[in-house]
Amino acid sequence: MSLNSIFQYFVPKDKKIFFPLFEQAAVNVVEMATLLVKAVNAAEVSKRETLYQQIDKLENVGDEITHQIYLELGKNFITPFDREDIHSLATAIDDVADLIQGSANRMSLYQISEMTEPIQKLSDLILQASIDLQKAVGELKDLKNVRNIAESCIRINSIENQADYVFDRAVADLFLYEKDAIRLIKYKEILAALETATDRCEDAANVMESIIVKNA
Amino acid sequence: MSLNSIFQYFVPKDKKIFFPLFEQAAVNVVEMATLLVKAVNAAEVSKRETLYQQIDKLENVGDEITHQIYLELGKNFITPFDREDIHSLATAIDDVADLIQGSANRMSLYQISEMTEPIQKLSDLILQASIDLQKAVGELKDLKNVRNIAESCIRINSIENQADYVFDRAVADLFLYEKDAIRLIKYKEILAALETATDRCEDAANVMESIIVKNA
Amino acid sequence: MSLNSIFQYFVPKDKKIFFPLFEQAAVNVVEMATLLVKAVNAAEVSKRETLYQQIDKLENVGDEITHQIYLELGKNFITPFDREDIHSLATAIDDVADLIQGSANRMSLYQISEMTEPIQKLSDLILQASIDLQKAVGELKDLKNVRNIAESCIRINSIENQADYVFDRAVADLFLYEKDAIRLIKYKEILAALETATDRCEDAANVMESIIVKNA
Known part of the structure; x- marks a missing residue:
C-alpha cells in the first residue's frame, strides 16, 4: 500500500483536475498521429507541408496540457494516483x-x-x-474496467514489438541497398524518431499497468 | 501542499547546505559556457585546444558538486524543497x-x-x-524575488526556442548544401550537442518554476 | 535519515522479495556481457549470429525480472531501501x-x-x-561489507573512464581514416551503444553509493 493509498481514505481525491487533462493530452496525440498518417500518405508536397504545420500547432497544445498537469501536481498534496505515476504518465504522453x-x-x-x-x-x-x-487513459478515472486498460496496454506492447521489427528491417535494408550516405542518414533518423514514438507509448502503458497494480 | 511543506513548519530547513552547492554548480556552468564562446570564436587552433582542456577540467569540478548534492540529499531527511526537485535541478545543471x-x-x-x-x-x-x-538559482535561497526567478525562466524558454530555430535551419542547410557526408555528420553532431545543452537549461528552468509554484 | 530509515525500525523489511530479483538481474547482465565478448572474438559469422540470438533471449529474461521488481515496488509500501533507489537501480541494470x-x-x-x-x-x-x-548487488542484502560495495563502485567508475577514452579515440580515428561514410556510421553507432552500456553501469554504481550513504 502506498502513501497515497493511506491518505485516500480520509481526504477526497480530486479526480476532477487530473483526468480531463490526461484525456485531452491523449486525444491530442491521436489527432497528431492521424495528421502524420495523412502526411506520409499525401501525394502532394504542399499538402504535406500544411499537415506538418498542423502537427506543430498540436504539439504546442500538448505542451500546454502537460505544463498544466505539472502545475496541478505542484499545487495538490493529494492526487488520485501516486505523484510519480502522474508525472511519468504525463511525461510519456508528452x-x-x-x-x-x-x-x-x-x-x-x-x-x-x-x-x-x-x-x-x-x-x-x-x-x-x-x-x-x-482508450486506456479514458478508463483510468473510475478503474471500473481494469481489464480494458490491461488489454490496451498489452496491445500497445505488441504494437511496439512490431515497430521494432519494421525499424530493424528497414535500417538493415538501408545499409544494404542505400549507397547515398546522406540519404541513408535522413531516412535512418526519421525511422528512428517514428520508432521511438512507439517506445514512449509503451512507457505510458507501463505506467498505467503499474497504476492498476497499486490500485487493484 | 507537499510533504516537505508540512515538515518545514517544525523542522528548521538546512538551506546552508544546498544553496551554496547549487550556486557553485551554476557559476561553474557560466564559466564553462564563457570558455566555449571563446573557443568557437578563437582564430588559432592551439588556443582552442587550451580552452577545450579548461572546459574538461571544469566539467570535473561540476561532477564533484553534483555528487556532493546527491550525498547531502541522501544524508538529510528535511530539505528546503521537495527532494525530487533538488535531485532534478542538480541533474539538469549537471x-x-x-x-x-x-x-x-x-x-x-x-x-x-x-x-x-x-x-x-x-x-x-x-x-x-x-x-x-x-540568476534564478541565486534567488532560490530566500524566494523573496519570485518574479526575478520567473522572468529568468521565461527568458530561458525563449532562448531554447531560438536555439531550436537555429539548429533546425542549420541542419536543413547541411542537408541542402553539404555534399561531404562525413563533414555533414561531424557538424550535425556538434550542432545537436549544443542545441541539447539549451534543452537542459530549459529543464532546469522548469524545475525552478515548479519549486516556485509549490512554495508560493 | 530518510523516510524509509525511520520506518525500518518498526516494520520488518521484506528483503526476501527484492534482493533475489536484483541478483538475478545482475547475473543475467554478466551472462549477456560474457556472450557479447564471445561474439566479438568469434571468427565465424554463423557462430556470432548464434551468440546474438542468445543475447536476445537473455534480454527478454532481463525485461521480465525488471517488470517483476516494478510490480513488487507497486505492491509493497515498505521497501528495504528508498523506493526511488530501487526503481533507479532496476532501471539502470535493465x-x-x-x-x-x-x-x-x-x-x-x-x-x-x-x-x-x-x-x-x-x-x-x-x-x-x-x-x-x-558483486556489489550481491552485498546489498546485508550491507555487512559496505567497503566491498564501495570498492566495486569505484572500479566501475574507473572502467567507465577507460571506456570513454577508448570510445573517443576510436571515433576520432574513424573520422581521420575511414573514408566510407556508411561504414563510419555503422562503426560509430556500435561503439556508441557499447560505450553507453558502461555509462549505465556507472549509473547503477551511483545508485548503490547513494544507498550506502543513506543506510550507513
Missing part, C-alpha cells in the same frame, strides 16, 4: 507528441519527397498505439 | 555542463577547423541561458 | 542489458564482419563492469 512532431519536422527539414513503406507502416503503428493509449 | 563539455570534446576529436555561424550562435545562446540560470 | 542487446543487434543488422580492436576492448570493459555490478 514524449509521444514530441516525437510525432519531431518526425514530421525532420520530414520537412530534410525535404523528404519519397515516403517509403516502412515510414508509412511505422506511422500507422503510432496511430494504432495512440488510439489504445487514449 | 547535464548542461556535460553537454558543453561534450560539444567541446567533439569539436576537438573531429578536428573542426571551421567554426560556422550556427555553432557560434548556439554557443552564445548557451551562455545567455546559463547566465539566466545562475 | 538499461545495461538493453544496450548490450542493442549493440549485438546492430552488429547483426549492419552485418559487421570485421570486429575492430575498440569494439573488443569496449566489450571487455562492459564485462568487467558487469562483474563488479554483480
Whole structure:
C-alpha cells in the first residue's frame, strides 16, 4: 500500500483536475498521429507541408496540457494516483507528441519527397498505439474496467514489438541497398524518431499497468 | 501542499547546505559556457585546444558538486524543497555542463577547423541561458524575488526556442548544401550537442518554476 | 535519515522479495556481457549470429525480472531501501542489458564482419563492469561489507573512464581514416551503444553509493 493509498481514505481525491487533462493530452496525440498518417500518405508536397504545420500547432497544445498537469501536481498534496505515476504518465504522453512532431519536422527539414513503406507502416503503428493509449487513459478515472486498460496496454506492447521489427528491417535494408550516405542518414533518423514514438507509448502503458497494480 | 511543506513548519530547513552547492554548480556552468564562446570564436587552433582542456577540467569540478548534492540529499531527511526537485535541478545543471563539455570534446576529436555561424550562435545562446540560470538559482535561497526567478525562466524558454530555430535551419542547410557526408555528420553532431545543452537549461528552468509554484 | 530509515525500525523489511530479483538481474547482465565478448572474438559469422540470438533471449529474461521488481515496488509500501533507489537501480541494470542487446543487434543488422580492436576492448570493459555490478548487488542484502560495495563502485567508475577514452579515440580515428561514410556510421553507432552500456553501469554504481550513504 502506498502513501497515497493511506491518505485516500480520509481526504477526497480530486479526480476532477487530473483526468480531463490526461484525456485531452491523449486525444491530442491521436489527432497528431492521424495528421502524420495523412502526411506520409499525401501525394502532394504542399499538402504535406500544411499537415506538418498542423502537427506543430498540436504539439504546442500538448505542451500546454502537460505544463498544466505539472502545475496541478505542484499545487495538490493529494492526487488520485501516486505523484510519480502522474508525472511519468504525463511525461510519456508528452514524449509521444514530441516525437510525432519531431518526425514530421525532420520530414520537412530534410525535404523528404519519397515516403517509403516502412515510414508509412511505422506511422500507422503510432496511430494504432495512440488510439489504445487514449482508450486506456479514458478508463483510468473510475478503474471500473481494469481489464480494458490491461488489454490496451498489452496491445500497445505488441504494437511496439512490431515497430521494432519494421525499424530493424528497414535500417538493415538501408545499409544494404542505400549507397547515398546522406540519404541513408535522413531516412535512418526519421525511422528512428517514428520508432521511438512507439517506445514512449509503451512507457505510458507501463505506467498505467503499474497504476492498476497499486490500485487493484 | 507537499510533504516537505508540512515538515518545514517544525523542522528548521538546512538551506546552508544546498544553496551554496547549487550556486557553485551554476557559476561553474557560466564559466564553462564563457570558455566555449571563446573557443568557437578563437582564430588559432592551439588556443582552442587550451580552452577545450579548461572546459574538461571544469566539467570535473561540476561532477564533484553534483555528487556532493546527491550525498547531502541522501544524508538529510528535511530539505528546503521537495527532494525530487533538488535531485532534478542538480541533474539538469549537471547535464548542461556535460553537454558543453561534450560539444567541446567533439569539436576537438573531429578536428573542426571551421567554426560556422550556427555553432557560434548556439554557443552564445548557451551562455545567455546559463547566465539566466545562475540568476534564478541565486534567488532560490530566500524566494523573496519570485518574479526575478520567473522572468529568468521565461527568458530561458525563449532562448531554447531560438536555439531550436537555429539548429533546425542549420541542419536543413547541411542537408541542402553539404555534399561531404562525413563533414555533414561531424557538424550535425556538434550542432545537436549544443542545441541539447539549451534543452537542459530549459529543464532546469522548469524545475525552478515548479519549486516556485509549490512554495508560493 | 530518510523516510524509509525511520520506518525500518518498526516494520520488518521484506528483503526476501527484492534482493533475489536484483541478483538475478545482475547475473543475467554478466551472462549477456560474457556472450557479447564471445561474439566479438568469434571468427565465424554463423557462430556470432548464434551468440546474438542468445543475447536476445537473455534480454527478454532481463525485461521480465525488471517488470517483476516494478510490480513488487507497486505492491509493497515498505521497501528495504528508498523506493526511488530501487526503481533507479532496476532501471539502470535493465538499461545495461538493453544496450548490450542493442549493440549485438546492430552488429547483426549492419552485418559487421570485421570486429575492430575498440569494439573488443569496449566489450571487455562492459564485462568487467558487469562483474563488479554483480558483486556489489550481491552485498546489498546485508550491507555487512559496505567497503566491498564501495570498492566495486569505484572500479566501475574507473572502467567507465577507460571506456570513454577508448570510445573517443576510436571515433576520432574513424573520422581521420575511414573514408566510407556508411561504414563510419555503422562503426560509430556500435561503439556508441557499447560505450553507453558502461555509462549505465556507472549509473547503477551511483545508485548503490547513494544507498550506502543513506543506510550507513
